[in-house]
Amino acid sequence: MKSKLTSFLIIVSSILILGACANEEDTKANEDEQNLNETMEGNSNKGEDSSDYDASEASTEDNNKLEEDPEKSEVVLDNQSDSVEISETTAGYGIETPDQIGLKVGDTGYFEDTAGTYDITVNSAELLDELDGEESQADHFFLMNITIKNTGEETWNAQDFLYGFRVTDDLESTGYGDYAESFDSVEQMTDDIAPNEESTGQFVTEVYDGDTYYFKLRSGITEGAGDSNNVVWEIAKEELQ
Numbered sequence: 001m002k003s004k005l006t007s008f009l010i011i012v013s014s015i016l017i018l019g020a021c022a023n024e025e026d027t028k029a030n031e032d033e034q035n036l037n038e039t040m041e042g043n044s045n046k047g048e049d050s051s052d053y054d055a056s057e058a059s060t061e062d063n064n065k066l067e068e069d070p071e072k073s074e075v076v077l078d079n080q081s082d083s084v085e086i087s088e089t090t091a092g093y094g095i096e097t098p099d100q101i102g103l104k105v106g107d108t109g110y111f112e113d114t115a116g117t118y119d120i121t122v123n124s125a126e127l128l129d130e131l132d133g134e135e136s137q138a139d140h141f142f143l144m145n146i147t148i149k150n151t152g153e154e155t156w157n158a159q160d161f162l163y164g165f166r167v168t169d170d171l172e173s174t175g176y177g178d179y180a181e182s183f184d185s186v187e188q189m190t191d192d193i194a195p196n197e198e199s200t201g202q203f204v205t206e207v208y209d210g211d212t213y214y215f216k217l218r219s220g221i222t223e224g225a226g227d228s229n230n231v232v233w234e235i236a237k238e239e240l241q
Contacts, residue, residue, distance in 0.1 A: 127237070
């Protein structure tokens, strides 16, 4: 009887042990399967994130490339002396026409400002001791014949273009503007100039005696990130009529 009971207990214990082992293997299999699924899901998400990042990065690079290398219309600088110094402008507001320093009588200067573009050609220049019977309050009158061409898209009066222009014998000084309206013999420029049209007239001012005279926009317009590119005629005294 005792032997039968012992055998019975051994059989029951074996069944319980086998059942426990089976449950443990099932649990481990489920855990392995869950870990595998999580790993695969993580890899999938990582691939999607990487793809999104690559697309975003590529888009950003393309935008930067457009900003850094935009299409620019080339400005052709014709009718200028070989000695003219051409350099990239420091003007702001998207102005791209280069600075031009050292133009001579007969040269054309190319301007771009916040209102548009235009050209000025100094056709001739002369020094006068008196004009219309009046003597200069400086040393001389400085009289130029100039042509203005409107290369922009709007009609402007000639005086709109000439506003801010000065003649000086010293680049550190402001100089003097146009006095044409004060003299009957001077052909003042007052007409409206339509796009692609031009007008010729005279500009007169007063200067002190010097070796070189500079025709340019006053410095406040062209300094730093100014409203216009910088264009300067440098006219030696011996060039004047």
